[in-house]
Amino acid sequence: MHVFDSRLGTDLRLTIGQRLKVLKNHYMIIQNQAVRLILAKCDTGAGKKGAEKGPDALVSELKKFEIGFDDVHTLEFDNVNENASMQFCKHIETVSNNAARLSEAVLESVKAGKKTFIFSGDHSNAIGGLSGFSNAHPDKTIGVIWIDAHADLHSPYTTPSGNMHGMPLAALIGADNISEAKNVLSDIEVAAWNALKTVGDGPTPKIQPENLVFIAIRDAEPQEWHLIDQYNIKNFEPEYIKEHGIYNVINNSLKHLEHCDTIYVSFDVDSMDPGMANGTGTPVENGLSKAEAEAVLKTLVHHPKTGLLEITEINPSLDTMPHKMAVLTAEILASALKG
Numbered sequence: 001m002h003v004f005d006s007r008l009g010t011d012l013r014l015t016i017g018q019r020l021k022v023l024k025n026h027y028m029i030i031q032n033q034a035v036r037l038i039l040a041k042c043d044t045g046a047g048k049k050g051a052e053k054g055p056d057a058l059v060s061e062l063k064k065f066e067i068g069f070d071d072v073h074t075l076e077f078d079n080v081n082e083n084a085s086m087q088f089c090k091h092i093e094t095v096s097n098n099a100a101r102l103s104e105a106v107l108e109s110v111k112a113g114k115k116t117f118i119f120s121g122d123h124s125n126a127i128g129g130l131s132g133f134s135n136a137h138p139d140k141t142i143g144v145i146w147i148d149a150h151a152d153l154h155s156p157y158t159t160p161s162g163n164m165h166g167m168p169l170a171a172l173i174g175a176d177n178i179s180e181a182k183n184v185l186s187d188i189e190v191a192a193w194n195a196l197k198t199v200g201d202g203p204t205p206k207i208q209p210e211n212l213v214f215i216a217i218r219d220a221e222p223q224e225w226h227l228i229d230q231y232n233i234k235n236f237e238p239e240y241i242k243e244h245g246i247y248n249v250i251n252n253s254l255k256h257l258e259h260c261d262t263i264y265v266s267f268d269v270d271s272m273d274p275g276m277a278n279g280t281g282t283p284v285e286n287g288l289s290k291a292e293a294e295a296v297l298k299t300l301v302h303h304p305k306t307g308l309l310e311i312t313e314i315n316p317s318l319d320t321m322p323h324k325m326a327v328l329t330a331e332i333l334a335s336a337l338k339g
């Protein structure tokens, strides 16, 4: 049984001023837990700029569905002084610095007993998100459901692009994937990557590959498949989803994580089919339908084990129509939240 309070209420006779007052005096509650929203406005891990505007775009579109957040923690990021020679881990110092701050914000939110949402720029923010989440739960087994077109399992040793948003899961499970290496790193790159794997203090690796589930992965490189096979990572590809249905996938994902105490859900909007909206850095055909994405979020957001929901990679500057991806995501999330 979940309790949901949209904060704005549904009385459309209220003026905007009155509705905002209602917003201030009510808290969004899911599963009897107050929700805190963390906005991580950083996109330095992406190859294309613009996803830093994604979190605000999503918040503004959600308001049109009368979904508001009262408890909001905003992290604005500046670029740190970067070493220019990081070709296989571009902007890693900025990513690392931001990850440390996000880790702290998540730790504080979870320790305060909040169900935590993160709306982030690019997917490298998951490093800070999961670092904080694991620090908040030192004695618990953490499950991760990663809904994405990509496996995000590259390391600087294997990356074809050097973009950090393709590497969060390798950093989090502590996989260098040296046997598949094709890049020769400088000492300074090695040191920066090793530092990123331990960001936010706390034990490392942050998560265990057996506690990870992939949904909708359809664009991974051989080096990533090597890790998926090596660690036998649970993986529901589009063909499986089409054949067995999304509810079978959700149920089997939760079954695979039955032994986990709490779950981090990471929803990359490129998991969805780009035919609906393409405002994201790396769209890939054959993605989740709107109904499938809605089923995933609706089930997981209200699941008692879900401690954190992250939504990432909305890039309004790449949309063919203004805010198309933010509108689509807001429609799905609003429907999911309203149960």
Ligand SMILES: [Mn+2]
Pocket (backbone or CB within 6 Å): 123, 148, 149, 150, 152, 165, 268
């Ligand atoms: Mn991703």
